[in-house]
Amino acid sequence: MCLEHWKELVFCMLMQVFHSSCTNLIYYLQSVNLSGAQRTPLFDVSFQFLPLLTGWMWNLSDLFIYSLIITTVFFLVSSIFVSWSFTSKPIFATLIVRRFFVTLVLLQQLRALSFLTTFLPGASEQCIYTPTEEMREEGTIGDFLKAPAMEDGNPDGWNPPSGWGQILFRSDSFTGCGDLMFSSHIMVSSLCVLTIFKYFPSLFLRLLTFAMIATMVPFTLASRKHYTIDVLTSLYVTPLLYELLWVKWGDGDGRRNLERRYGIQYGEKGGAYHISVGNRTFEINGDQLPSDYFLAEDASFDDGDIEMANQLGKGKNSSLYKSVPGGVVATIPDSPHTPRSE
8 A cells, every 4th residue: 555655655755845945945035135124023912922932941832743743653653553442443554644744745835835925024033133232323224124134133043044055955944034824833733633633533632632732832922933823824724624635535445445446355254354465364353344344235234224224315325334343333435535436
């Protein structure tokens, strides 16, 4: 399955380099095109209520994003070896990774389009321009409005790319300048939370990851890494795009699609279920069966099943519950996530 999608995954990795180049480019463009006045941070209501975090506390918001990434990666990798009791469907790591990165790349292109067309001054400590006393005494208001801003007013952390080599290849995810609309901190964190909610539906995990991103928001604003509008935009654009892609292009993790596209076959022998990949066969539990396993074209329906289907008004294509060892699974053939073979 991984080999089936290797081109998509490689493309997504290359787009990370492209997005990094865009963030370096806006840093450079702001350094040569904005005056001292234009680099003055904008007024933000949240900044009036939240204390300014400096020193080691400035990095606290980054700890939350790392924690969410580590949590997501842990459950993704562990699902290869462990059958978690809180999920009733098999987990295909490659499909989850593909969905995560495809969504991320699309969000990054929308983000780059936003910050490359409208230059917003960064409010973080390494970006704030401060006129020196000499500039105030000897200069005029015209000097403050003239671009580019004079070097003497730059903070210690001001370090824009100096040429195309650094623009294209320098990696600086956390200390760049220029407000990058919308927040990548919240964007990546939201994708991690959405992945947990969608594929690992544990109440504890959902509460934990939700609490982490909810706590991360004020810390991001208090460290002045983003304006409130950046955070709010990321909080609604990310889940909207994620759900849109989910509805339009499901994972294709139904039995028919897995067999047709990946050559993965499910079967039953002697009351035990197995999966065949190539020339190898593995025994699996009933809760590892795809959601439409019992929906084969020649499946038999008893009177109770047909009566239930008629009540739902969709005949045999409605949701049916079938007993399997270890519990009950729902088969939903009309779901966009289990496409039928052509």
